[in-house]
Amino acid sequence: MAVAQAKQDALAARLAGLSLPQGGWSAPARAEAQARLASMGLPGKRDEYWRYTDPTTLTAAQPTPAALFDAGDETPLFDGIDRVRLVFVDGVFDPTQSDDPVAAGVEFLSAGADIHWAQGLYGVLEARGQSPVARPLAALNTAAATEGVLIHVTGRAARPINLIYLHKSESSDAILHHCVKLAPGAELTLLENGPAAARFNKVLEVEVADGARFHHIRAQGRDHERRAVTHIFARLGTGSLFKSFTLTANGVLTRNEAVLELTGDDAVAHVAGAAVGDGDFHHDDTVFVTHAAERCESRQVFKKVLKNGAVGVFQGKILVQPGAQKTDGYQISQSLLLDETSQFLAKPELEIYADDVKCSHGSTSGAIDETALYYLRSRGVPLRQAQSLLVLAFLAEAIGEIEDEAIAEDIRARLEAWLGRHGA
Amino acid sequence: MLEINNLHVKLEEDDKVILKGVNLTVEAGKVHAIMGPNGSGKSTLSYVLSGRDGYEVTDGSATLDGVELLEMEPEERAAAGLFLAFQYPVEIPGVGNMTFLRTAVNAQRKARGQEEMSAGEFLKVVREKAKALKIDAEMMKRPVNVGFSGGEKKRNEILQMAMLEPKMCILDETDSGLDVDAMKLVADGVNALRDAGRAFLVITHYQRLLDHIKPDVVHIMADGRIVKTGGPELALEVENNGYADILAEVL
Numbered sequence: 001m002a003v004a005q006a007k008q009d010a011l012a013a014r015l016a017g018l019s020l021p022q023g024g025w026s027a028p029a030r031a032e033a034q035a036r037l038a039s040m041g042l043p044g045k046r047d048e049y050w051r052y053t054d055p056t057t058l059t060a061a062q063p064t065p066a067a068l069f070d071a072g073d074e075t076p077l078f079d080g081i082d083r084v085r086l087v088f089v090d091g092v093f094d095p096t097q098s099d100d101p102v103a104a105g106v107e108f109l110s111a112g113a114d115i116h117w118a119q120g121l122y123g124v125l126e127a128r129g130q131s132p133v134a135r136p137l138a139a140l141n142t143a144a145a146t147e148g149v150l151i152h153v154t155g156r157a158a159r160p161i162n163l164i165y166l167h168k169s170e171s172s173d174a175i176l177h178h179c180v181k182l183a184p185g186a187e188l189t190l191l192e193n194g195p196a197a198a199r200f201n202k203v204l205e206v207e208v209a210d211g212a213r214f215h216h217i218r219a220q221g222r223d224h225e226r227r228a229v230t231h232i233f234a235r236l237g238t239g240s241l242f243k244s245f246t247l248t249a250n251g252v253l254t255r256n257e258a259v260l261e262l263t264g265d266d267a268v269a270h271v272a273g274a275a276v277g278d279g280d281f282h283h284d285d286t287v288f289v290t291h292a293a294e295r296c297e298s299r300q301v302f303k304k305v306l307k308n309g310a311v312g313v314f315q316g317k318i319l320v321q322p323g324a325q326k327t328d329g330y331q332i333s334q335s336l337l338l339d340e341t342s343q344f345l346a347k348p349e350l351e352i353y354a355d356d357v358k359c360s361h362g363s364t365s366g367a368i369d370e371t372a373l374y375y376l377r378s379r380g381v382p383l384r385q386a387q388s389l390l391v392l393a394f395l396a397e398a399i400g401e402i403e404d405e406a407i408a409e410d411i412r413a414r415l416e417a418w419l420g421r422h423g424a
Numbered sequence: 425m426l427e428i429n430n431l432h433v434k435l436e437e438d439d440k441v442i443l444k445g446v447n448l449t450v451e452a453g454k455v456h457a458i459m460g461p462n463g464s465g466k467s468t469l470s471y472v473l474s475g476r477d478g479y480e481v482t483d484g485s486a487t488l489d490g491v492e493l494l495e496m497e498p499e500e501r502a503a504a505g506l507f508l509a510f511q512y513p514v515e516i517p518g519v520g521n522m523t524f525l526r527t528a529v530n531a532q533r534k535a536r537g538q539e540e541m542s543a544g545e546f547l548k549v550v551r552e553k554a555k556a557l558k559i560d561a562e563m564m565k566r567p568v569n570v571g572f573s574g575g576e577k578k579r580n581e582i583l584q585m586a587m588l589e590p591k592m593c594i595l596d597e598t599d600s601g602l603d604v605d606a607m608k609l610v611a612d613g614v615n616a617l618r619d620a621g622r623a624f625l626v627i628t629h630y631q632r633l634l635d636h637i638k639p640d641v642v643h644i645m646a647d648g649r650i651v652k653t654g655g656p657e658l659a660l661e662v663e664n665n666g667y668a669d670i671l672a673e674v675l
Contacts, residue, residue, distance in 0.1 A: 374498060375516065376516070377499045378474050378476075378507075379502055380499050380588065381528055381531045382497075382535075383497065385531065389523075389527065390518075392519075
């Protein structure tokens with residue numbers, strides 16, 4: 001189908017604002033991505049997949065400026081975790097603030113070689129993820145990313161790798177593309193935190209080989225006006241495990257897509273998110289899980305706390321392909337609406353082509369439980385503390401997807417701090 | 425200790441008048457029981473005293489040691505020493521029972537200007553009190569009241585009471601849903617807390633709880649008022665003859 005002229009123009013304007021990388025090992029993948037992009041065009045407001053989230057500011061030629069968030073003297077997230085810190089400032093790696101990437105086995109997208117292991121991964125999972133639903137902003141990322149990490153894990157990584165995204169310029173426009181390849185039996189924890197830029201487009205491609213384990217925990221920055229579109233593309237081998245958790249607090253626009261493909265038997269994929277928004281906040285979780293093998297388990301757990309007109313979106317799908325018997329799929333999306341002006345829009349979907357599967361899904365919106373609030377207060381817990389307890393309780397199932405207790409505790413503390421600032 | 429004067433209360437929503445002039449004085453060290461037929465206003469009285477939403481006080485007062493309760497927030501009433509053991513304890517998924525108890529204990533200490541209890545000290549005290557109520561460690565780990573049996577919920581209320589050490593304890597039909605053994609356990613828990621500085625208001629339909637928690641004074645409530653007050657023998661009279669005779673006599 002021909003792309004409408006308006007979309008072509010928008011794409012041309014967007015590309016004109018970028019300096020596309022030339023040459024190197026990733027050149028063929030970038031060229032293919034650009035061709036995909038040309039055939040899709042950038043997403044528009046009328047696209048079904050963007051029905052609940054207006055992509056205009058994500059596709060515009062220039063980013064909308066975003067003021068910086070002042071966290072005061074707050075302890076940085078994950079500070080107590082022994083980890084490898086790699087810092088990006090407005091999307092540009094800053095070696096002076098970072099630990100030694102070489103010692104941690106981390107390479108960069110800008111690696112000059114003509115041949116690289118990441119050729120089998122860069123843009124490959126993204127391209128697979130373009131069907132049945134187009135994800136043009138991910139193709140744009142593959143074509144245009146200038147920075148990102150390439151991590152090939154062959155054993156059990158000694159320490160988590162922490163990508164820290166600082167936002168210093170109010171009009172920055174960052175595009176990062178990371179590739180993580182886990183060899184059979186390997187294990188890695190990847191931590192990400194920070195707002196990154198006024199506008200941030202990030203792709204993470206993860207190949208989880210047989211028996212490998214990947215843990216991903218991220219906290220998106222709290223700059224109120226920042227905008228972000230992120231994609232995770234993961235392919236899971238036999239008996240492998242993938243677990244991803246995202247905390248989103250603030251952000252005028254966030255679209256987090258996760259495209260997970262369970263291609264080996266007995267694989268486990270969990271993707272979870274806790275989002276808290278007050279006022280001008282629009283958060284969209286879009287998830288597509290494909291079961292293409294037997295006895296795999298997938299869980300989607302998404303919880304949102306919304307107040308003062310904040311908007312939450314969930315589009316989640318479980319696709320069970322023919323032959324993917326004994327699939328165990330679970331999907332829950334819930335919102336806690338703290339007032340009547342906030343809204344939650346959910347579109348849960350199941351598409352099943354195997355006859356011996358277990359799939360469940362649920363979606364709810366509700367207010368804070370007044371009876372529970374009264375009960376807590378009757379025991380002497382002050383109103384705001386009681387509300388915080390109930391909000392954290394609501395989010396508990398999502399946070400429970402984080403296996404490492406110290407990391408989970410950090411996330412909880414960050415949430416409590418947010419609740420303290422926002423009076424709920 | 426607790427002094428209720430001419431208390432008039434209606435439901436906020438449909439203007440229905442529930443309490444029509446309750447007068448009641450509970451002295452320190454005493455156990456008062458309130459009995460009465462369904463719909464007489466017993467539970468409403470307990471909710472109004474603890475500060476639940478949905479009720480409007482149209483007249484009267486309720487003071488605890490001379491301080492007006494009705495103008496306080498529920499958490500302030502708790503910090504002032506009031507405790508209500510709920511007829512239907514509330515389930516709170518996602519909040520661990522232990523976390524809940526510790527938060528409550530420390531919130532009250534903070535409100536009273538006392539130091540918070542350390543984790544170690546708290547654990548020691550809670551274990552000891554839980555043991556007496558046959559509440560095991562597993563129950564403490566579970567979310568508040570979630571998946572608890574009726575008896576477990578009521579024992580959990582008494583544990584909260586024992587930990588918070590209120591001076592004015594209101595028990596709202598704590599015997600409902602309990603078998604004989606569980607009732608004995610709950611009563612033992614309550615009796616262990618009886619002392620000269622603490623008072624109890626026990627709301628019940630039945631005499632049998634009062635066999636275990638011996639009241640000093642028994643009140644009969646009907647149609648939003650205390651209509652008769654007497655000694656423990658009044659509860660026996662109700663048990664034997666029902667409310668009809670008493671009500672016929674006073675109304």
